[in-house]
Amino acid sequence: MHSSKPRGFTLIELLTVIAIIGILAGIIIPTVGMVKTSAKKAQTKSQFSQWTSAAVLYKQEYGFYPPINQKTYNVAEENKLQTAAFAAALTGKTIKGEVITKTTELFGNKKKIAFYNIADSDLNADKTALVDAFGNTDIAVIYDKNSDGMITNDDYDKGGTSMPKIKALDSSTDLTPEPATKITDKTGPRASIVFYSAGQGDDNNKIVYSWE
Helix, strand or coil: CCCCCCCCCCHHHHHHHHHHHHHHHHHHHHHHHHHHHHHHHHHHHHHHHHHHHHHHHHHHHHCCCCCCCCCCCCCCCCCECCHHHHHHHHHCECCCCCECCCHHHCCCCCCCCCCCCCCHHHECCCCCCECCCCCCCCEEEEECCCCCCCCCHHHCCCCCCCCCCEECCCCCCEECCCCHHHHCCCCCCCCCEEEEECCCCCCHHHCEEEEC
C-alpha cells in the first residue's frame, strides 16, 4: 500500500492565486465605491425632495416659503440652508426638539406645525447641523422669488452667471454650480425650489441638484 501525503501549493501556484486575487480586488473595490456613491446621491436627492415637500406645505399654510435660506443669527451667507431656521419653520421646534417660546424664533411658523420630522440621518454626529447623505453641511436652497415659474439668476444673484458656490465636507475649495439656465435644456428649471449640495465634492459635475 502506498501512503500519500497532502501536497501543498507550489510557489508558482501561490503567486498565481495572489495575482488573481489582486486583479479581482482591482475590479471589485472601485465598483463598490461607485455603488456607494450612487446610493448616497440617490439618498440626497430623496432627502432634498422631502425637504421641498415640507416647504411647499409651509407655503400652502402661510402663503410664503419658509425663510430657511436667509441670514440668521451670526450666519452671513444668504441662499445657504440654515439649520436653526429649518428646524423652527418646518418642525415648530428647535433642532434638539425643544419647545420654542419666542415667536420671533419660529421663522413664520406661528402655529408650530410639524411639516417635517427631522431624522438622525438629516443631522451631523453631534446633531447641531443639517447634512446631506455625504455629510456635507454646506447646502443651498433657492426659491422662485419673482414667481415666474422657474429658477433663474434673478432669484439668487441679480445678474450673476452661476448659482451660489458651495463647499464639500472638510474642503476649502468652492464648487461652482451651473447657471440655473443651464441645469436643464430649457431656459431654467420649471420649479419653485432648488436644493443642491457638493455631493461627492471633488468636482463641479458631482454637485447634487433636486428641484420641484
